[in-house]
Amino acid sequence: MLKQGNKIVIVGVGQVGATSAYTLLLSGLVSELVLIDLNEQRVRGEVLDLSHGIPLCPPANIKAGSYEDCAGADIVILSAGANQRPGETRMDLTRKNAAVFGQIVPKVMEFAPRDVILLVVTNPVDVLTYQTWRLSGLSKGQVIGSGTVLDTSRLRYLLSQHTGVDARNIHSYVLGEHGDSELPAFSLTNIAGVSMDEYCAVCGECEGGLSKVIAEEFDEKVRKAAYAIIQGKGATYYAVALAVRRIVEAILRDEQSILTVSSLMEGEYGIGGVCLSLPSIVGVRGVENVLPVPLSEQELGMLRASAEAIRQGVEASVPHQ
DSSP: OOOSSOEEEEEOOSHHHHHHHHHHHHHTOOSEEEEEOSOHHHHHHHHHHHHTTGGGSSOOEEEEOOGGGGTTOSEEEEOOSOOOOTTOOGGGGHHHHHHHHHHHHHHHHHHSOTTOEEEEOSSSHHHHHHHHHHHHOOOGGGEEEOTTHHHHHHHHHHHHHHHOSOGGGEEOOEEBOSSTTOEEOGGGOEETTEEHHHHHHHHOSSSSOHHHHTHHHHHHHHHTHHHHHHHHHSOOOHHHHHHHHHHHHHHHTTOOEEEOOEEEEESGGGOEEEEEEOOEEEETTEEEEEOOOOOOHHHHHHHHHHHHHHHHHHHHHSOOO
16 A cells, blocks of 8 residues: 655756656656756756646655755665767666766765665666665665666566557566666567467468567567667657656555566576676565576576676676675
8 A cells, every 4th residue: 555655856957857756746756856966957847847737646745955955865866977878889878877876875875765666777777786785784674676667667668569559468588687688588488378479370460470570579679778769869768767667656555566676696597796687576575586497598698698788887887895
């Protein structure tokens, strides 16, 4: 049940942070929303713009604040840092955004309650989720990266367009890094419990099963979706903000929903010491369990390779403590 008086703090009010604030106001999930950014003039402008829409939304209070306002927060969303530029990979952002997080996480934790949930959205999200966990001193379940929630949504959208089935009734997951080494788990993809190969055989609209026709094409489209959007409009933020809203909803409503958020691995599939995305049960305490979904041998190899790519990013950018 949604408790009364939910307080969300967003640190970093660029396009992703501001759009996340907008989706949260529309959702009716939040009673108090605080925006923090180095650019105080921009924050004041965003707050004023959003405030003018409050009479048209569920009741909420929104204000520009400081790190002291992390006191009493249920969730602190970390979306500060440099944006990905055209031609730049998420890992290219690693060093500069790791430096940013090295400054902001201790400031957040100086005032945030010990039961707070930290939701990391800034890229490279898996590296920064690990850094945030290290710096915060919180349990692993309390530090969540937005992970591949958006990538999974992109894959489900493509499968919906191909099959004509409502995307909400298509079950599929993108696992591993939110980045170039991510992998779509086609072995787990199903519609109403029917595997994609079985569904394609019944459908008969194209030759062969999904793996023969479009699996590689969809993998490529999901993997490169952000690059295409950045090339076209300079940044991705609408769908990211909707992914943030979905994660926040699962936490505040204690839904026990299964989402592919990023969290610390401690031996799953032989992987440890990095944060990456697997189907996870998300509720009021954050990530409450990581599900040991059955993967093919090829997928398992790709997942371990993805973990190694993330590990290299961590070792290259996050200071050892």
